[in-house]
Amino acid sequence: MKKLIIHSVALALLATSGVAAAEGRLLATGGATNVEGAAGGGLVPWAVISAYTEDDEVGGTVSISRAQVDDYRLDVTAASFSYRNRLEVSVASQIFNLENLGTELRQQVFGLKYRVAGDLIYGQLPQISAGVQYKRNTRYDLPDAVGSQRDSDWDAYIAASRVWLAGPFDRTWLANVTLRATRANQFGLLGFGGDLNDSRKLQVEAATGMFINRALAVGVEYRQKPDNLGFAEEEDAMSAFVAWFPSKNVALVGAFLDLGSIAGARNQTGYYLSLQASF
């Protein structure tokens, strides 16, 4: 907790220091940071490219996030580099605390996302991006013991995002659909592949949100997950979020989380908090 506070203060200082920022895009179009370090919502990587880069700008983000459910806690520290609203390179470090067992799992995620076509707001085509994530467990004793087949793996995804400036209720709406090929168990925290299934499956992830005003959005996310391990059922995840963008330097997300059953502990619900600084 102390570490979290120090991080938060450091982030806040960075965010308010007025460092020359990429600012060529409209507020909130860089999204927040998802648990894997990609620009998006909390659960789902969206087609948006991180930060506010446009034309020839470069930028990036740093963020800290925490998901706390009944029996587990996930802490994520992440950073991204954003190039010309075209390419996003990200890295995330995840610590998953199994509070009842007094142990923790650790994973690193390295991400690449490339905007293939379209635009979030303008023109006929939604913004379409393709991404890969390389995930690596840096503590593998527990995943190995419950039937995981490997300690590192690739995910690949295609995402489409679109904003409607004046949607229902004359509010600005965003919708995102992401298709991911993965065999990660619990986001990869429990390794990759298992005794029940060891091939990548196509999973659907989606998000939709409404901007109450241009700095404040509410929405929901859904993430389908594979169920590869025989020792415990894995369920899909969902969240209901509030995202606040007080400036192009700061984004703050709070959410209600329902992660379903995790490693035999049922109905894991709780909260998600994420603070992002953009530059």
Added chain:
Amino acid sequence: MNRLLMNSFLLAALLMLPGQANARSDSLYQDLGGTAGIEQLVEDLLFNVADDRRIRHHFMDIDIGRLHEKLSEQICELAGGPCVYTGDDMVKSHTGMGVTRADFNALVEALQVAMDDNGVSVSAQNRLLALLAPMHHEIVGL
């Protein structure tokens, strides 16, 4: 349960597909404060632009009085008001200016601030922006 959720997402996405704004009444014109409100809004917009180091260079050597008049007409007409836009089409008026995507967004932000300052509701702001956004390809990169 999860299938239900997914279906809801798809339904929500489908519902949002049809046109962005179908207001052809004069309700937006009224919400912007009529001709006087729009002229004030455009005046504030141009002051914001003059303060914006990112885009003010585009407005240095032009007749600001004429721009104010044409832009006010254009917004008035778009909003369903009793005006006729008498200026050049967007492609002609922006050719050679080299407006970038970032410039376009900066202008949107200048307009957003002007609308805030004039007490324009979020709803009316969104409807106006939805009418202006389709001009993006007629303005940027020429």
